[in-house]
Amino acid sequence: MAVITPAPRARAWERGPGRTSALLVDRLTRWETPATSYYLLLGATALLVTIGLVMVLSSSSVEAIARDQSAYTVFGRQAAFALIGVPLMWVASRLPVRVWKRAAWPMLGLALMGQLLVFSPLGVGVKGNTNWVEVMGVRGQPSEAAKLALVVWCAAVLARKQPLLDRWSHVLVPVGPLAGLVVGLVLLGRDLGTGLVLMAIIIGVLFVAGVPLRMFALAGVVVAVVAGFLVTSSQNRMARIDTWLGGECTDTFGACWQSTHGAWALASGGWWGLGLGASKEKWSWLPEADNDFIYAIIGEELGLPGTVVVVLLFVALGVGGARVVRRHDDVFVKVATAGVLAWVLGQAMINIAVVLGLLPVIGLPLPLVSSGGSALISTMVALGMVLSFARAEPGARDALSARAGVVRASLPVVPLRPAWSTGRAGEGSALRRRRGRSAR
Numbered sequence: 001m002a003v004i005t006p007a008p009r010a011r012a013w014e015r016g017p018g019r020t021s022a023l024l025v026d027r028l029t030r031w032e033t034p035a036t037s038y039y040l041l042l043g044a045t046a047l048l049v050t051i052g053l054v055m056v057l058s059s060s061s062v063e064a065i066a067r068d069q070s071a072y073t074v075f076g077r078q079a080a081f082a083l084i085g086v087p088l089m090w091v092a093s094r095l096p097v098r099v100w101k102r103a104a105w106p107m108l109g110l111a112l113m114g115q116l117l118v119f120s121p122l123g124v125g126v127k128g129n130t131n132w133v134e135v136m137g138v139r140g141q142p143s144e145a146a147k148l149a150l151v152v153w154c155a156a157v158l159a160r161k162q163p164l165l166d167r168w169s170h171v172l173v174p175v176g177p178l179a180g181l182v183v184g185l186v187l188l189g190r191d192l193g194t195g196l197v198l199m200a201i202i203i204g205v206l207f208v209a210g211v212p213l214r215m216f217a218l219a220g221v222v223v224a225v226v227a228g229f230l231v232t233s234s235q236n237r238m239a240r241i242d243t244w245l246g247g248e249c250t251d252t253f254g255a256c257w258q259s260t261h262g263a264w265a266l267a268s269g270g271w272w273g274l275g276l277g278a279s280k281e282k283w284s285w286l287p288e289a290d291n292d293f294i295y296a297i298i299g300e301e302l303g304l305p306g307t308v309v310v311v312l313l314f315v316a317l318g319v320g321g322a323r324v325v326r327r328h329d330d331v332f333v334k335v336a337t338a339g340v341l342a343w344v345l346g347q348a349m350i351n352i353a354v355v356l357g358l359l360p361v362i363g364l365p366l367p368l369v370s371s372g373g374s375a376l377i378s379t380m381v382a383l384g385m386v387l388s389f390a391r392a393e394p395g396a397r398d399a400l401s402a403r404a405g406v407v408r409a410s411l412p413v414v415p416l417r418p419a420w421s422t423g424r425a426g427e428g429s430a431l432r433r434r435r436g437r438s439a440r
Helices: 016-031 036-066 073-094 097-102 104-119 142-160 168-172 175-188 192-209 214-232 235-245 257-269 294-327 331-355 373-391 396-413 424-439
Strands: 123-126 129-135 138-140
Touching (some): 036 073, 036 294, 036 373, 036 396, 097 104, 097 142, 097 331, 097 373, 104 123, 104 129, 104 175, 129 142, 142 175, 142 331, 192 214, 257 294, 294 331, 294 373, 331 373, 373 396
Antiparallel strands (some): 129 138
């Protein structure tokens, strides 16, 4: 009797160009699901926060020990803020769109009140910038909350006035005065970096809301004039600009200390890095190693793969946010998502460009990665809001519910307790004893 064996299954490259293309289309179709935006945003955020915690521990331990503190001091504080941010992000991701719309004006009012506290006795100055508030030993940065408030408020106002945005008066009022007030209060505290991020948010929301491009010329002139005044009025900022424009810097112990050691950190890391925890620049050579220049420590310890992974995760955030903007019909959702993207991606681009020497040192942290509690919490809440928008995409809620149902249905298959805890092990032992007696 002849045995018929099935023919071996053809490999992907043996099926011909037609079948390979069909396989590729099938994979892309599986990728293009209503829940893709949600998983991209959630996965990229979780990975960036995790990488940030690991690198904060690595980059801050030496400095903490030098200050007679525990090596886990900065890491513990950052982990505590991350634990606070996770439930807040979850709550934000479950709020419906109408709640965010109704909260626009109260959020802006609270943000202005918080920023005014900077100029009260509670205000604290750090390295020339007065942009912090300290209450009962806890220090926070109200301008971080102001970023989220500005995004939500601008989205609510511009969505309501969208049919009228081709007129100067409706573009400038009320967005111009109130948004300018928020930016002005931040700049009054001499925090140019945060002021530039707020301006980027305003430009991003205006662009997505449909403001004619001719109106951006005036905005560009205003931004250039304000930035030029702030730079020229500060000797420290002028020194940074001169160092950046002057090419090779000889004052490696002064104006270009930080930028030079950031470049040396990236260079010493090479292709594959020195290994996690093996950085040399973090030994009191690179200022703000766990904050503004944490990307340089990532490059030194994890090499090119580590830096590329961080960039790709921010790209994933951008792709997920762009999908939300493209797939939603609600103008408020489109504008608010664009504002968060302008905030997070714009700040990340500036930070990385500063570390690479493409921009002068401004003093902006890397979102979700650098140490800083108020920045981490506000960014996680903002991305939680975008997650709520992704959940509201057409078909996304049903897809997420179906995926959760599949996970719950598969749990009974997984043995959660060992056999001895269910009593089956005892039954097996009794059966073996009976078999032994019968054999004798």
